[in-house]
Amino acid sequence: MTPALQSRPDVFDTVIVGAGVMGATTALFLARGGQKVALVDREDMFRAASGVNAGTLTLHMTRAQLIPHAIRGREMWLDSATWLGEDVGAIATPGLSMAFTEAEEELLRQRAQVRQDMGAPIEVVSPEEAIQIEPGVNPAIRAAAYCALDGHIPTYRVGAAYARALRQAGVTIIENSPVETITPATGGGYDIRISNRVQPVQGRRIVLSTGAWLEKMLGWLGYNIPIRCLINQLVVTETLPPVMGSVLSIANGLLSLKQFANGSVLIGGGWQGEGNIHQGGTRVIPENLRGNVRLAQYVVPRLDEAQILRVWLGLESETPDAMPLIGALTPDDDAFVVGCVHSGFTSGPYMGRLLAERILGGNPDLSPFDPTRFSSLAATGTRS
Amino acid sequence: MSNPDFSPVTVIGGGIAGTTSAIALARHGLPVTLIDEQPTAGGQIFRAPSPYARQTVPPNHEFSGGDALRHKLTASSVDVRFSTRAWGLSPTLALDLIGPDGIDQLPPSTVVVANGATERFLPFQGWTTPRITGLAGASILMRNGGTLPGQTVVVAGSGPLLFSVAHQVLELGGKVAAIVDAGHRSDWLRLGAMLSLDPARLTQATSWMLRLRKAGIPIHHRAHISAVQETETGLLLNVSEMDHPERRHVYASEAAACGYGLKPSTLITRTAGVQHRHDPVGGYLEPVTDLAGRTCRPDLYVTGDAAGIRGMAVARLRGLITAHAIAQDRSVISGETYETLTRAPLRQLRRLEAVSRRMLPLMNAGSAIPAHLQDETIVCRCERVKAATLRSAIKAGAEDLNQLKAWTRCGMGPCQGRMCEDSARGLLMAVCGKTSEDAGSFTARMPFFPLPLTAVTGTFAYSDIPLPKAAPL
Numbered sequence: 001m002t003p004a005l006q007s008r009p010d011v012f013d014t015v016i017v018g019a020g021v022m023g024a025t026t027a028l029f030l031a032r033g034g035q036k037v038a039l040v041d042r043e044d045m046f047r048a049a050s051g052v053n054a055g056t057l058t059l060h061m062t063r064a065q066l067i068p069h070a071i072r073g074r075e076m077w078l079d080s081a082t083w084l085g086e087d088v089g090a091i092a093t094p095g096l097s098m099a100f101t102e103a104e105e106e107l108l109r110q111r112a113q114v115r116q117d118m119g120a121p122i123e124v125v126s127p128e129e130a131i132q133i134e135p136g137v138n139p140a141i142r143a144a145a146y147c148a149l150d151g152h153i154p155t156y157r158v159g160a161a162y163a164r165a166l167r168q169a170g171v172t173i174i175e176n177s178p179v180e181t182i183t184p185a186t187g188g189g190y191d192i193r194i195s196n197r198v199q200p201v202q203g204r205r206i207v208l209s210t211g212a213w214l215e216k217m218l219g220w221l222g223y224n225i226p227i228r229c230l231i232n233q234l235v236v237t238e239t240l241p242p243v244m245g246s247v248l249s250i251a252n253g254l255l256s257l258k259q260f261a262n263g264s265v266l267i268g269g270g271w272q273g274e275g276n277i278h279q280g281g282t283r284v285i286p287e288n289l290r291g292n293v294r295l296a297q298y299v300v301p302r303l304d305e306a307q308i309l310r311v312w313l314g315l316e317s318e319t320p321d322a323m324p325l326i327g328a329l330t331p332d333d334d335a336f337v338v339g340c341v342h343s344g345f346t347s348g349p350y351m352g353r354l355l356a357e358r359i360l361g362g363n364p365d366l367s368p369f370d371p372t373r374f375s376s377l378a379a380t381g382t383r384s
Numbered sequence: 385m386s387n388p389d390f391s392p393v394t395v396i397g398g399g400i401a402g403t404t405s406a407i408a409l410a411r412h413g414l415p416v417t418l419i420d421e422q423p424t425a426g427g428q429i430f431r432a433p434s435p436y437a438r439q440t441v442p443p444n445h446e447f448s449g450g451d452a453l454r455h456k457l458t459a460s461s462v463d464v465r466f467s468t469r470a471w472g473l474s475p476t477l478a479l480d481l482i483g484p485d486g487i488d489q490l491p492p493s494t495v496v497v498a499n500g501a502t503e504r505f506l507p508f509q510g511w512t513t514p515r516i517t518g519l520a521g522a523s524i525l526m527r528n529g530g531t532l533p534g535q536t537v538v539v540a541g542s543g544p545l546l547f548s549v550a551h552q553v554l555e556l557g558g559k560v561a562a563i564v565d566a567g568h569r570s571d572w573l574r575l576g577a578m579l580s581l582d583p584a585r586l587t588q589a590t591s592w593m594l595r596l597r598k599a600g601i602p603i604h605h606r607a608h609i610s611a612v613q614e615t616e617t618g619l620l621l622n623v624s625e626m627d628h629p630e631r632r633h634v635y636a637s638e639a640a641a642c643g644y645g646l647k648p649s650t651l652i653t654r655t656a657g658v659q660h661r662h663d664p665v666g667g668y669l670e671p672v673t674d675l676a677g678r679t680c681r682p683d684l685y686v687t688g689d690a691a692g693i694r695g696m697a698v699a700r701l702r703g704l705i706t707a708h709a710i711a712q713d714r715s716v717i718s719g720e721t722y723e724t725l726t727r728a729p730l731r732q733l734r735r736l737e738a739v740s741r742r743m744l745p746l747m748n749a750g751s752a753i754p755a756h757l758q759d760e761t762i763v764c765r766c767e768r769v770k771a772a773t774l775r776s777a778i779k780a781g782a783e784d785l786n787q788l789k790a791w792t793r794c795g796m797g798p799c800q801g802r803m804c805e806d807s808a809r810g811l812l813m814a815v816c817g818k819t820s821e822d823a824g825s826f827t828a829r830m831p832f833f834p835l836p837l838t839a840v841t842g843t844f845a846y847s848d849i850p851l852p853k854a855a856p857l
Contacts, residue, residue, distance in 0.1 A: 253855035307834035
């Protein structure tokens with residue numbers, strides 16, 4: 001890095017593009033580590049995936065290889081008062097994944113086994129035991145996988161807590177500022193051009209944490225990684241008397257069901273809606289609404305008393321191998337990415353903290369997430 | 385002229401505008417379906433009275449006008465679907481309905497949105513106490529149910545509905561303790577001067593005012609209810625004057641009816657993605673339309689008060705003109721026929737619109753109230769969110785309505801923000817100096833109202849559920 005750039009006070013040490021859980025956590029720990037940090041988002045912060053997802057803390061649905069990270073992420077959420085400065089309302093509950101057919105039972109045992117091997121405290125229990133844990137479930141279950149370490153968070157509360165923590169840590173928050181281009185600056189670092197702003201935001205290094213929008217931005221840096229955008233449907237009910245106390249799912253992973261403290265039940269699981277992130281706008285597919293809600297009602301029959309209050313769609317991004325992208329994009333260590341983490345809300349804060357640790361000079365093991373692993377595409381981001 | 389297009393048209397809302405439009409569309413030979421949540425046509429103004437109300441409420445224009453409209457509808461070829469509500473809308477304008485036979489979807493068609501207006505409500509300390517209703521709700525209770533909200537009523541808020549409701553209370557033998565109006569007296573006088581353009585309204589207004597004056601009812605202008613307490617016999621209401629905060633008045637009554645004018649119902653038009661704008665005079669969001677109700681979507685028209693509040697007479701004319709415009713856009717009638725058919729209604733419309741626009745500032749006279757809400761006042765009733773909570777979230781950086789909703793739950797409840805949106809926006813504008821455009825609107829989401837879960841699920845077996853393939857291991 002050139003001395004000229006080093007001495008410019010208006011240049012940020014790190015500019016993070018994408019103000020969701022991963023970007024914001026990276027920003028927070030970098031700022032606490034002494035860096036001058038800017039956090040940029042195309043909308044208000046935490047309005048995309050991080051603000052509207054199901055808030056499930058789950059080891060059942062997390063990819064097996066990410067279990068250790070999910071366990072740490074979950075611990076961070078439950079301990080948010082300590083490191084974020086505010087209790088975001090994370091609740092620890094058991095999690096039950098259920099099987100209703102022979103094929104599902106087989107899948108359930110298989111998925112439980114690989115997760116056990118990765119350190120998840122998951123065991124397969126009998127229908128009787130499952131009903132004892134969760135009396136509200138359909139007695140037609142054949143088997144259930146029980147995990148002591150699940151839970152949930154009222155997602156919408158998280159953004160406010162981060163906003164306060166980031167401001168306290170001195171992070172410059174630049175909201176409603178879509179980034180148009182990112183280009184290497186003369187003398188090192190990057191120019192981040194934002195719509196409706198004459199001057200670019202300048203950073204000695206950048207972190208991309210834009211979830212579904214990563215494909216486009218990685219393209220600017222010479223990476224061609226196809227990123228699939230999932231459009232996940234969520235359904236919330238009006239408040240109900242208590243009908244369940246744990247987080248419920250089914251063997252194939254396509255249901256998440258929980259009841260919040262206020263009595264409303266949230267139905268998710270990754271049933272798809274339609275939409276295009278570049279043109280904007282998403283829409284509910286009626287058959288998928290019906291399928292998702294039928295599944296929920298089948299699992300907890302008392303949901304037949306519920307009123308559907310709202311349906312919405314949230315985005316999730318996925319790489320070709322469904323594994324995260326976390327780490328350096330350039331040999332110069334001046335461009336990084338964090339994202340595409342399956343069930344990323346659970347592990348998100350831990351992933352963000354790991355990247356901050358890496359940028360601050362630590363050496364956490366990020367090798368399984370190396371963004372240059374898509375080999376034919378790798379190293380194109382090298383700066384000349 | 386190209387080939388006429390006789391594909392179906394769906395009218396949402398069986399009030400004056402929607403029913404008039406549906407009948408005229410059917411006369412043009414178009415296949416029309418009319419959807420309304422009530423068991424018969426009429427909407428809010430021409431709502432069919434209960435048998436009890438027919439006996440107790442003196443004959444009036446709303447009863448006779450409504451009966452005539454319903455009679456015409458019955459004689460038409462319009463396919464009616466009553467007791468049916470639209471709860472969702474796809475981008476192609478397929479309509480999700482729920483009616484007496486459960487849920488149903490209408491395939492995409494040209495849609496005429498005629499779902500009218502929503503009453504604007506602004507909170508005050510203690511407003512969630514029982515026996516406080518909206519003005520529109522009180523009016524329906526009296527006119528169509530023949531029942532008083534209480535033997536003595538304080539009528540508060542803004543706009544012409546104040547005097548209509550006060551008059552109805554007297555008509556049913558009740559007492560009006562006071563009329564509390566946020567508007568200037570001089571605005572009313574200016575409106576009165578213009579009413580010569582609308583003789584029907586002038587006659588009605590004169591008879592109301594004479595009767596209210598004869599009853600000796602105190603009227604406070606530039607005033608609002610600032611707090612209410614429940615007592616053993618009813619309510620104790622504090623009334624504050626906006627320009628003289630030190631002047632306070634206290635009234636006791638059994639009930640209070642309070643509303644701050646009307647705003648177009650925009651959940652459906654916002655979901656359909658048509659362009660909207662903030663009307664600074666009306667103080668509300670309205671879809672951008674031309675005189676005939678055309679929007680930026682060629683398959684979606686908006687008519688009646690849903691296109692901007694203009695009242696009953698304009699709603700009828702708009703409904704008629706929209707129907708003719710659709711017939712012309714479909715090449716069912718020629719441009720010349722359109723001109724001939726709309727000449728007289730358009731002339732009338734222009735005359736009446738001038739009067740109607742004068743009503744808007746009177747309806748919007750309470751716009752400064754949200755800025756001064758006491759910290760302890762509940763703004764969002766569904767989620768019990770107080771003004772103090774909103775103020776502190778705004779100061780912490782929630783500078784648009786949707787971020788404010790996420791951070792506080794304001795607007796997340798069953799009413800989907802219909803009650804709290806105006807006051808939350810007013811607080812935002814006051815605390816951080818945003819314009820109403822920048823403050824935004826709550827994102828419209830389906831279902832448009834709480835929907836029984838079983839209406840969606842129906843009868844099914846586990847094997848009927850099309851389970852997607854398993855998530856990656």
